[in-house]
Amino acid sequence: MMSPASRPKRVCIIGAGASGMSAAYALSRHPDLFSVTVFDKEGVAGGMATSIDIDSKKYGASYINDGVQGCSPTFANTMRMFRMLGYEPTEVGMQISFGKGDDFWTNVFPTALTSQFQNDIAKFGRVLKVIKKLEVPFAMMPVHVMLKLFGFSKDFGEKMVYPLVALFFGTGNQTPYISCAILERVFMDPSMKLFEYDSKSLLASIPTMLAFLKLHDVYESWKIETASRGNVNFKLNHNVLRVVSRSTSSSSSDSNSSGPIQIEFIPTTENLEERVTQTANFDELILAIDADSALKLLGEEATWMEKRVLGSVKYLYDVTITHNDLDYMKKYYEVQYNPSHNAPMPEDGSAEEYAEVERAFAFAKKNFRPLYYTMQYPEDKSKIEMSFDLTHYQPQFRGEKPAGPIKPGDTSSHRNEVQDQPSITREAQDLSNGKAGESDRTGKDSQGNAEPPLEDHVFQTIFLDRDGSQKLWTWDEIPEEKRIYEKWWKQQSHRWQHYAKVVPWMMWINGKKHTHYAGAWSVLNMHELAVTSGFAAAYRLGAEYPFKGDDDCERLFKLYLGLSHGVRARKEDRKGVFA
Incomplete structure (x- = not known):
C-alpha cells in the first residue's frame, strides 16, 4: 500500500x-x-x-459568446493561455455610446455633453492622481462620497462617471457605492487600465479591446x-x-x-x-x-x-436578453451617428484645434460603430441599463473562424504550444469554419469587411439588479419574436x-x-x-x-x-x- x-x-x-x-x-x-x-x-x-448557437441564415453567424465578451490587451495570463491552446482574440476598437439625446456622449467624437462638463473633466484628472497616491483610504470610500467631497456636479457623476465604471467592471447599479480605487484603476493601473484620460473629453481615444473567439x-x-x-x-x-x-x-x-x-x-x-x-x-x-x-x-x-x-x-441578480430588436435599441440608445450631437467648436481655438475637431466629426460620420451602450432610467439617473452590439463586437459576424486570426503553423509568442492539438482546435482553426452565414453578410463595416446589415444585428441588453431596480426595467418592450436567448446571472457587487x-x-x-x-x-x-x-x-x-x-x-x-x-x-x- x-x-x-x-x-x-x-x-x-x-x-x-x-x-x-x-x-x-x-x-x-x-x-x-x-x-x-x-x-x-x-x-x-x-x-x-459560454457560447450558444444561433441561426446563421438569419444573423450571419452560427454562434455567439454569452456572458464573457472580451478583455483588455493587458490581460497577459488569459492571452497566453488562449494562444498556447491555439486560439487568438481579435482586436476591435472599443467604441461606446452612453446616454440618449442631450445626455449622449461617446469616445468617438466630442459631444455637447462633454463640452458642458469641461471643468469637471479637468478636475477629474487631478483627483485621479490624488486617489492613486492615497489609495488605501480611498479604497474604503464609495464613489458618490468622493464626487461630493471634491465638489463634482451631480450630473457629471450620473451621466459620465457611473456609466463608465458600471459598463467595464460589471458594477451595474451598485456603481455609486463602489470603491474609488476601482475608478482610479480604470485609468491608472497598467494591469487593468482600459482608458487614457483626456482633460477635455475624459477619454482620449478609442482603446483597442480583444474580442474572444468561440x-x-x-x-x-x-x-x-x-x-x-x-x-x-x-x-x-x-x-x-x-x-x-x-x-x-x-x-x-x-x-x-x-x-x-x-x-x-x-x-x-x-x-x-x-x-x-x-x-x-x-x-x-x-x-x-x-x-x-x-x-x-x-x-x-x-x-x-x-x-x-x-x-x-454581496451578489446581485441580473438578466441578459439576447435579441434582434433594432427598434428597441434606437428608442433607448444612440445607435448611429447624428451630427446634432456634435460639440460646439472651441471658442478662440487655434486652427489646429478646429482641424482636430473636424477630423473627429468626419471620422464618426464614417466609422461610428458602438460596441457598448448604457441608458439611464429617467426616474432614477443613478441606475442604468447596459447593452452590447454583438455583431460589431464579435468577429465571427465578419467571417472570422472560431479560433480567431491564428495560423496553425504560427509558434511565435507562445502560440500553438500544445503539441498534440485536439481535433476541436484544428477544426476551429480551419478557414472553412469561418464561412457560416457568409451569404447573409450583405452589409459592410468601415474597413469594407462584409457583415450583416444593421437590421440583422444581434444585441444583448442587460437588466441589472433584480431586487433593487426591476420596477424600472423595460424588458417587456422587447417582443418574444425578437428574443434569441434569455439568461439570468448572479453578479458580484464591487x-x-x-x-x-x-x-x-x-x-x-x-x-x-x-x-x-x-x-x-x-x-x-x-x-x-x-x-x-x-x-x-x-x-x-x-x-x-x-x-x-x-x-x-x-x-x-x-x-x-x-x-x-x-x-x-x-x-x-x-x-x-x-x-
Whole structure:
C-alpha cells in the first residue's frame, strides 16, 4: 500500500470556470505530485464563459459568446493561455455610446455633453492622481462620497462617471457605492487600465479591446490539454452537495481512502438511476466557485472567519436578453451617428484645434460603430441599463473562424504550444469554419469587411439588479419574436464594503483547513483575475507557476499572491538583489 507521504496529493477542485481550469492546468503539469478531480454541475467547462448557437441564415453567424465578451490587451495570463491552446482574440476598437439625446456622449467624437462638463473633466484628472497616491483610504470610500467631497456636479457623476465604471467592471447599479480605487484603476493601473484620460473629453481615444473567439471550443481544448497528462479527472455533470469534513478521518484504516477533505456529490445526468449520492476523500480542496456557494457547501464546517469574509460578498441578480430588436435599441440608445450631437467648436481655438475637431466629426460620420451602450432610467439617473452590439463586437459576424486570426503553423509568442492539438482546435482553426452565414453578410463595416446589415444585428441588453431596480426595467418592450436567448446571472457587487470586509481578509482564510479559494470575486470581476487566482491556489499547493519568467504575466500573479494569500513567491521564483 502506498503511504500518504509517497503517493500524489489528492486535490479536489469544485468549479470548472476560469479559476478552476487554471488551477487544474497548473497542477496537471506535475503528474507525480498531484492527483486532481474537478467537479462541476454543468456539462461543459467555462463557468460564465459560454457560447450558444444561433441561426446563421438569419444573423450571419452560427454562434455567439454569452456572458464573457472580451478583455483588455493587458490581460497577459488569459492571452497566453488562449494562444498556447491555439486560439487568438481579435482586436476591435472599443467604441461606446452612453446616454440618449442631450445626455449622449461617446469616445468617438466630442459631444455637447462633454463640452458642458469641461471643468469637471479637468478636475477629474487631478483627483485621479490624488486617489492613486492615497489609495488605501480611498479604497474604503464609495464613489458618490468622493464626487461630493471634491465638489463634482451631480450630473457629471450620473451621466459620465457611473456609466463608465458600471459598463467595464460589471458594477451595474451598485456603481455609486463602489470603491474609488476601482475608478482610479480604470485609468491608472497598467494591469487593468482600459482608458487614457483626456482633460477635455475624459477619454482620449478609442482603446483597442480583444474580442474572444468561440469560448466553448477554447474551454473544451483547455480541458483536453489538462487531462492529457493523466492526473486530472473531470467530473462534469456532478453537483457537489456539501463538504462533509476538513479534518483527518479516523473511521478508515485505509490511508488511500481517508483524508482531511471529504465531500458529498451526486451526478446530474438525465439517467435517474445514476443519481446516487456518493462521497470521496481528498487531501486538499480548492473552491473555485462564488463566495456564497462556497459558504453554503462548507455549512457547519465553515470557520468564524470564513463566515465573516465569504458572507460579506454581496451578489446581485441580473438578466441578459439576447435579441434582434433594432427598434428597441434606437428608442433607448444612440445607435448611429447624428451630427446634432456634435460639440460646439472651441471658442478662440487655434486652427489646429478646429482641424482636430473636424477630423473627429468626419471620422464618426464614417466609422461610428458602438460596441457598448448604457441608458439611464429617467426616474432614477443613478441606475442604468447596459447593452452590447454583438455583431460589431464579435468577429465571427465578419467571417472570422472560431479560433480567431491564428495560423496553425504560427509558434511565435507562445502560440500553438500544445503539441498534440485536439481535433476541436484544428477544426476551429480551419478557414472553412469561418464561412457560416457568409451569404447573409450583405452589409459592410468601415474597413469594407462584409457583415450583416444593421437590421440583422444581434444585441444583448442587460437588466441589472433584480431586487433593487426591476420596477424600472423595460424588458417587456422587447417582443418574444425578437428574443434569441434569455439568461439570468448572479453578479458580484464591487461596493466599497468589498474592499473593507473581503479583499484584505482573504489571506486569513486561504490555506486554512486544507482549503484554498479561487475566483475573480476575491478582488475584482475580471477574467484575468479568475485565471490568476487559480494559478495562485495551485502554487500554494506546490505547483509551479506555469508562465514563470514571463514578466507581463508574473506581475499580476505576484501581486495577487501577496494580496489574497499573504505570501511572496518562493525564493527560486524571485528575482533581484533582495530576492
